[in-house]
Amino acid sequence: MFYTTHTHIFTWVVALILFLVAVYLFKAGNAKASKIVHMSLRLFYVFIIITGAILFIEFSANNAALYGVKFIVGLLVIGFSEMVLVRMKKSKSITGVVIGLIVTLLITLYLGFRLPIGFNFFG
Numbered sequence: 001m002f003y004t005t006h007t008h009i010f011t012w013v014v015a016l017i018l019f020l021v022a023v024y025l026f027k028a029g030n031a032k033a034s035k036i037v038h039m040s041l042r043l044f045y046v047f048i049i050i051t052g053a054i055l056f057i058e059f060s061a062n063n064a065a066l067y068g069v070k071f072i073v074g075l076l077v078i079g080f081s082e083m084v085l086v087r088m089k090k091s092k093s094i095t096g097v098v099i100g101l102i103v104t105l106l107i108t109l110y111l112g113f114r115l116p117i118g119f120n121f122f123g
């Protein structure tokens with residue numbers, strides 16, 4: 001279950017949905033519901049890291065450098081998504097962190113799908 005990428009993909013897809021719901025609820029003026037969704041999202045950060053780390057430990061010998069970069073940008077995605085939500089709640093500017101989130105997310109998706117395990121869209 002943890003040595004295929006399915007569980008890992010499930011955790012980050014759920015996290016992405018929770019992130020969008022938390023943003024939507026906050027913008028809709030429902031700060032309390034947004035906070036609950038944000039707490040659930042934080043739990044999913046942990047699941048993403050655990051499932052990613054298991055894959056990393058098992059497979060990184062294939063290509064240590066690229067797996068290392070995948071690990072780091074994966075963590076950056078989580079960092080940026082957390083910064084977007086926290087800064088939004090504090091009414092601070094989020095342009096920079098939103099760009100950071102999009103860029104690191106695209107790099108992570110590209111590397112994940114390029115690396116040998118699971119789906120291999122980029123050959």
Ligand code: HEM
Pocket residue numbers: 005006008009012015048049050051052053055056057059067070071074075077078105108109111112113114115116117118119120
């Ligand atoms: C929100 C953050 C993350 C996203 C969107 C993401 C996305 C992905 C994607 C798309 C794959 C490829 C799945 C497949 O080919 O079937 C993948 C695989 C993987 N991820 Fe993540 N990931 C994230 C966070 C992390 C973190 C934090 C780690 C490390 C702790 C990590 C480690 C890995 C490893 C080792 C693989 C296997 C690579 C391979 O296909 O050979 N990921 N991830």
